Amino acid sequence: MNAPNKSGWRPALTLDRREGQTTATGNRALMLEEPLIFEIGTCETTGVDLPEATAGANRLGGMAREAEIGLPGLSEPETVRHYTRLSRQNYAIDLGLFPLGSCTMKHNPRLNEKVARMPGFADVHPLQPIDTVQGALGVINELASWLIRLTGMRGVAMTPKAGAHGELCGILCIRAALEAKGDAREVILVPESAHGTNPATAAFAGYRVEDIPATAEGRVDLAALKARLGPDVAGVMITNPNTCGLFERDLKEISDAVHAAGGYVYCDGANFNAIVGRVRPGDLGVDAMHINLHKTFSTPHGGGGPGSGPVVLSEALCPYGPLPFTELHADGTLTLVEEETGGERQPHAFGRLSAFHGQMGMFTRALAYILSHGADGLRQVSGDAVLNANYLLRSLEDVLDAPFGHSGPCMHEALFSDKGFAEGLTTLDLAKGMIDEGFHPMTMYFPLVVHGAMLVEPTETESKAGLDQLVLAMRSLAERARAGDESLKNAPIHAPRRRLDETLAARKPVLAWSEPQVPAGTPTLSEQGGS
Numbered sequence: 001m002n003a004p005n006k007s008g009w010r011p012a013l014t015l016d017r018r019e020g021q022t023t024a025t026g027n028r029a030l031m032l033e034e035p036l037i038f039e040i041g042t043c044e045t046t047g048v049d050l051p052e053a054t055a056g057a058n059r060l061g062g063m064a065r066e067a068e069i070g071l072p073g074l075s076e077p078e079t080v081r082h083y084t085r086l087s088r089q090n091y092a093i094d095l096g097l098f099p100l101g102s103c104t105m106k107h108n109p110r111l112n113e114k115v116a117r118m119p120g121f122a123d124v125h126p127l128q129p130i131d132t133v134q135g136a137l138g139v140i141n142e143l144a145s146w147l148i149r150l151t152g153m154r155g156v157a158m159t160p161k162a163g164a165h166g167e168l169c170g171i172l173c174i175r176a177a178l179e180a181k182g183d184a185r186e187v188i189l190v191p192e193s194a195h196g197t198n199p200a201t202a203a204f205a206g207y208r209v210e211d212i213p214a215t216a217e218g219r220v221d222l223a224a225l226k227a228r229l230g231p232d233v234a235g236v237m238i239t240n241p242n243t244c245g246l247f248e249r250d251l252k253e254i255s256d257a258v259h260a261a262g263g264y265v266y267c268d269g270a271n272f273n274a275i276v277g278r279v280r281p282g283d284l285g286v287d288a289m290h291i292n293l294h295k296t297f298s299t300p301h302g303g304g305g306p307g308s309g310p311v312v313l314s315e316a317l318c319p320y321g322p323l324p325f326t327e328l329h330a331d332g333t334l335t336l337v338e339e340e341t342g343g344e345r346q347p348h349a350f351g352r353l354s355a356f357h358g359q360m361g362m363f364t365r366a367l368a369y370i371l372s373h374g375a376d377g378l379r380q381v382s383g384d385a386v387l388n389a390n391y392l393l394r395s396l397e398d399v400l401d402a403p404f405g406h407s408g409p410c411m412h413e414a415l416f417s418d419k420g421f422a423e424g425l426t427t428l429d430l431a432k433g434m435i436d437e438g439f440h441p442m443t444m445y446f447p448l449v450v451h452g453a454m455l456v457e458p459t460e461t462e463s464k465a466g467l468d469q470l471v472l473a474m475r476s477l478a479e480r481a482r483a484g485d486e487s488l489k490n491a492p493i494h495a496p497r498r499r500l501d502e503t504l505a506a507r508k509p510v511l512a513w514s515e516p517q518v519p520a521g522t523p524t525l526s527e528q529g530g531s
């Protein structure tokens, strides 16, 4: 029954996945159904025609494979079609607006891609002699200098490979600085509204995490924070602008209080897009902050490319940043410092975070983005990002509850909740409805301080016409949810897959394909007459 038919197609295996099927093939117009490669390929088929290998003596010490490897094969055109069809089932920033709050899903300018593909950048190898990669080291240094100047800090560790990795870098710097003073503090304070990576990082670095409550305005409760400071507090981790989309106006006062109590201030800078060119975190007393190049500086992410999370450091933490770093000499040449030198620039490096220099391809893209915008262009980026978010906030607040709408304008993202929806309808239903309307859902149920949260971040790269389309879709869905339109519970109805059990998928992920057990007697599609 499971043997492939002549074309390799196994109808019985895919039947159950085509809910609401109305065509014989399961395809919908030119959106094509696509089984897994294990279901359509066979071991007997191959896309290449190589001569039989002449057997030499094998040197595998008895470890040579004896059975077939069992990988599915397809011809070249079948392979190309398989992966192209799968790629069409994905949503991407190049297809439409991607309003994921806190993720800054902005357009990735093609100029960046062109620059990153120049052979002098794309083809360098980390083990090349240093005198042959002066250009690449120059890119790292020039980007580093922009990041330091934009944030008003003293130094930057370029190697962290994502935001969360940058958090770890910053917290390890804080720990190294405290240890150097013989000061073994145990607690990191984290606001309730923090991104989940913050408490995870602090715990991973060996700290005990304690919550700081938020005020009714959605900001850190300064009095509660001050009351908790003491000789056991190593530092605080604060996001600014925070995940409610609000600027933490008291950050300078918070930093002064933390420093006075002997601790350090870590700022989660993932939301830097809202303030770039306008506020320098160094002026607010921040000691360490990661910058998500893949958010603020437009390098592709979310399946499109790796992240990159350089960490800017204050004067106090600079000596503890990780190796390696590039050193600029008076004659303009650059050297790569990979060993602890005991010298002036990095006497107490806490170690290394990655084998080489970090995400070189992302550095090239980010620098291309920065240079093509210039300082004035970056300032306009944050202004337009905030303007777009406020346009959404004010266009939707009469149909969607905006818990902090009364706190004044928002920063780069607008926060809503499902308060006011008819009984039984929730944030999840509206989010699934967005898929039917052709939009990737917004960030849901985060920040945790707001029940049924919906966090919408349009970014500056969307036009007013694009925002108006999103408003049209979200207003219609919000009105249906308020009116108790139960059909929303079935959304998405137009997607190739309907409501998936996401909790089950997260808790019990199926990471390897195994031949499904089809009960004997199950009719195949052709036996059913193609119904």
Ligand SMILES: *Cc1c(COP(=O)(O)O)cnc(C)c1O
Residues within 6 Å of the ligand: 102, 103, 162, 163, 164, 165, 195, 197, 239, 243, 268, 270, 271, 292, 307, 308, 309
């Ligand atoms: C994205 C994000 C992070 C984590 O960054 P990654 O690059 O995904 O590791 C941390 N904090 C906030 C507020 C974020 O938005």
